[in-house]
Amino acid sequence: MYQFSGKLKTFSLALILVGLVGIGYGFYSAPKTVEEAKEIISHQEAHGDSHATSHEEVKVDEHHSSEAVETHGAVAETHASADAHGEHHDDAHAEHVLHQLKNKPWSALYVSLFFFLGITLLVLAFYAIQRVAQAGWSILLFRVMEAITANLVPTSIVMLIVIGSAVMHWNHMFPWMAEGTFDPTSPNYDPIIDGKSWWINLPGWAIRSVVYLAIWNAYRWFIRRNSIKEDTVNDNHKTYKLSYNVSVGFIFLFMITETLMSWDWIMGLDPHWFSTLFGWYVLASLLVSALTVIAFVTIYLRSKGALPGVNDSHIHDLAKYMFGFSIFWTYLWFAQFMLIWYADIPEETTYFAMRFNEYNLPFLAMVVMNFVFPILLLLNSDFKSIPWFVVIGGVVILLGHYIDIFVMVMPATVGAQWSFGIPEIGSLLFFLGIFIYATFSAFAKANPIPTGNPFLEESEHYHYYNIEHRGEGSGDHH
């Protein structure tokens, strides 16, 4: 049995505390009034901040083109007249910026939350796939994956809080939640969003969100319990087969809930924009991160001697998945980007125009980090079985996919007002702390080897043909 060391526990709690301070600072330093926002704008302009200068045209441009194209004259005109009158425009602009600045601490929290929640969810999905595929190599990693999925509970709770706060209108992350969006008499009326109100509406959104979380957590609760039960029961694989069947059902539901979740939680941040590929694109991003996290936790636990039997071939397989799904992510990223760039239909192009103009560096850097780096680093078969190599590759992959989520969320919520500072780092540390605490305390609670799995012996004998086993866990050579 693994012992969750006091040192690591303290470390994770420290991360949570430091993270909380960072998050709190973010909320504390956000402006509360238009005056404060104006002050910040003038401050930015005085310093010739490139964000502030380029921001105006781009944001306004983006805002209008989508509406103008859909020929909803009324709204476009209101804004156009606002543009015409300088003074009026300043106020409108300041209010706009105020909203974006108010969104900043929320978005910082949301990006990290979605990143960690999504990774945990995809670890769960990968685990279900391993069960359904009757994989023979990965059985020794089952407890690692199960332990990571323990993080689903706390992240789901934070997600519920965020959902609740959105319902209570404590934040403006989802523009369609603003007052008057669906009210034709309101100056905020948005006919495009109103046309989608059958799907985009607060009760529907909240109920759906809760349902996704409930389905995922239910499976996670069930499969963890059943998996531990498999260890001791001797019932001719009855428990194992039940786990199998439930996992099939979960994958079925997962495919649907994941797609809907990505529309509700991410695509809904840009309610005028749409892309049919989006759900799978989010999936690919989270999947490759999830595999990296599995590899990290495995490598760490193995180095502590907590995973007897896990050898370099297992690491090699994980690294192969990291490599393969990095390319798969790139494939989907490119498919989505290229098709929209190629056809250049205005209501779709605004999405990338905004990201190219205001998020140029992260947008392009993420492609390098998520594609170029892994493909060069992890192509070599020998490298894939060297833990420190996998860790280096994995750190870049994880950072790259954090940026990916960042670039999905931030342009919609804070626009040009983005930065990477204390609130963002604080959120990351907060969720990292929760992740470490949840994962390792869960791992310490069960036998690290799932002794009842009928494929366990295959996993223990697993040896990829050209891998030379070295270091920890390689004593058991076949």
Place this chain on the structure above:
Amino acid sequence: MSHYEAPIREPLVLGDKSYHDITEDIAKPIEGAANKNWYIAFYISLAGMLWGFGCIFYTVGTGIGVWGLNKNIGWAWDITNFVWWVGIGHAGTLISAVLLLFRQKWRMAINRSAEAMTIFAVFQAGLFPIIHMGRPWNGYWVLPMPNQFGSLWVNFNSPLLWDVFAISTYLSVSLVFWWTGLLPDFAMIRDRAVKPFQKKIYALLSFGWSGRAKDWQRFEEVSLVLAGLATPLVLSVHTIVSMDFATSINPGWHSTIFPPYFVAGAIFSGFAMVQTLLGIMRKVTNLEDYITRMHIEYMNMVIILTGGIVAVAYATEFFIAWYTGSPYENYTYLSVGAATGPYAWAFWSLIIFNIITPQLLWIKKFRRSFIITFIISIAINIGMWFERFDIIAIVLSKGHLPSTWWRFEPTFVDVGIFVGTIGFFGVLFLLYARTFPVIAQAEVKTILKSSGEFYKKRREQGIPTKPAINVANAAGTTDKSNKE
């Protein structure tokens, strides 16, 4: 200890087979004479092929106007058939490459025929981009070659040009991958041949394969590298085919999900075709011990999975078409307009054959039934043809301008060419089944002792299996995990 396999896994080779039995079983159809049924099937296919060729010559000689196309619907059966055939081809590469990467041993009994299917299907697909040209004799202009028009080159921005590269690369890589795998098997036929002419032919085909350890080592490396290359290739080929539509601005075509959705559909339809072909083949060539119920069930599982992905994509298309708020999206291939318009029959064929019928495979009894599998596989082949037809024809029939709304009616030439490609495919596949080892014997021999029924039973009973012929076992494998 030889390779360990969990007892819970079902055997992949049935009966008490030795290495020699495998050789005998696989060589038998090649070494024996064809029976009457083979000739009947062959002549029917040949007739279809010749009829199709006649239609092609008629088209090229007279003009594309003999087809049912009109000025609004410029693509219909031609590109439908093209995408259909390319899609079918994809299962072959999936089985030989992707399943190799995932170390699926059950792939070994079906990869050879699936690859053959790929190659013959790509042949059929390759006909359409040429014959649907108005001036096919200028077809070579699609190649970026230095020329006397001041080196007039192609525009690399067109997905139709990417198609040229994708399909030709796909065909060449598939062919090389297939042929490499065939070397040890051709050598086996060569070594058994008694007639000098036959020996000569298989000696030529097997490139002097002698099965040395170093050769096998290289062979495995090459297989793995080719599998690693063929996997992104297979994804990109159908992706590029999908971009013929997705890069456009037609509502119903312009959709970012097309690349992965077309690929999933290709695997879906390709596996259905493998089921159709192998369902017959395992019977007529007496290979039931190798292509077992388990194989059929595994393939059905892949069909459920990819069918599910396709269904999610349909739902996504349907939802986002509404979500866009664009009124034009209401006439596209998966919309309320399509379900009730003049092509409703095509729309509902798609839904019934592709989405509803395959759900029967969730039931284990059906999944393991040869007859039901065969029927469902035919249904999917039809359904996936309708998917492509719907995407192409329904979208084109109702574009942005109502004054351009028109219908498509195929002529006998449209139908004749399609029938011709089916005939051509049949001819090639029937000839293949008589002259090529339809199962990769070298590969199946590597799993005999770990996954053969006889050996599994003995292990279970605790009886030590014969310590025989380990030398041969160490040689013939592309599945690396076998060797411990």
